[in-house]
Amino acid sequence: MNIIITGTSRGIGLQLALQCANNGHQVLALSRKVPQELMENPNVTCFALDLTIEDDLNQVAEFLASTWKHVDRIVHNAGSLVNKPFEQLRLDDFERVYKVNVFGVALLTQVCLPYMQAGSHVVSVSSMGGIQGSMKFPGLAAYSSSKGAIITLSELLAEEYKERGIAFNVLALGAVQTEMLEEAFPGYQAPVTATQMADYIYDFTLKGNAFHNGKIIQVSSSTP
Numbered sequence: 462m463n464i465i466i467t468g469t470s471r472g473i474g475l476q477l478a479l480q481c482a483n484n485g486h487q488v489l490a491l492s493r494k495v496p497q498e499l500m501e502n503p504n505v506t507c508f509a510l511d512l513t514i515e516d517d518l519n520q521v522a523e524f525l526a527s528t529w530k531h532v533d534r535i536v537h538n539a540g541s542l543v544n545k546p547f548e549q550l551r552l553d554d555f556e557r558v559y560k561v562n563v564f565g566v567a568l569l570t571q572v573c574l575p576y577m578q579a580g581s582h583v584v585s586v587s588s589m590g591g592i593q594g595s596m597k598f599p600g601l602a603a604y605s606s607s608k609g610a611i612i613t614l615s616e617l618l619a620e621e622y623k624e625r626g627i628a629f630n631v632l633a634l635g636a637v638q639t640e641m642l643e644e645a646f647p648g649y650q651a652p653v654t655a656t657q658m659a660d661y662i663y664d665f666t667l668k669g670n671a672f673h674n675g676k677i678i679q680v681s682s683s684t685p
Contacts, residue, residue, distance in 0.1 A: 468539030476659035512565035522645035579626025619675030635681025
């Protein structure tokens with residue numbers, strides 16, 4: 462399969478890209494920084510880019526048109542998190558988070574849709590914090606609201622593209638031990654490692670569209 466993964470410089474995205482590539486899939490890894498592990502893998506093509514910049518997105522479009530010709534799977538894994546009291550949040554905080562967590566997802570999906578066909582699957586990585594009625598945490602107004610937005614966007618796209626047979630699903634993750642989590646919550650120990658979560662996402666990305674479309678799967682053993 463041809464699989465596009467965003468946010469592959471570290472954490473879940475890096476482990477997922479390696480797992481896909483090591484299982485024989487072709488991976489287009491998109492992140493602002495390119496890790497050495499991916500550069501050395503023959504099944505991985507790496508682009509260092511910003512998904513909210515038009516010229517960077519054009520690189521992806523040109524690659525798809527000239528090389529891949531079709532896209533089987535997309536995993537929107539890239540994320541930005543700001544942990545700051547609401548009254549201290551500024552416009553640039555919201556913009557930084559929403560550009561990565563929402564706008565980048567929408568824009569990359571637009572680029573890829575002409576190369577997707579029946580049976581294709583788009584997976585967006587959200588958060589339990591974006592689920593209505595779930596436990597909420599102070600300081601995450603920008604982050605959790607952006608993750609709620611991507612849930613609604615995915616539901617809308619599932620409806621809009623169901624006649625083409627393209628599935629859109631969301632994985633709402635609980636806490637995972639990643640560098641991003643450590644930066645936002647120093648010292649906190651999550652119950653799941655990045656590698657463990659990448660294993661789950663790998664299986665769901667490949668097979669989940671056979672059973673789900675427009676669904677939000679809550680992937681947490683602890684968060685209400």
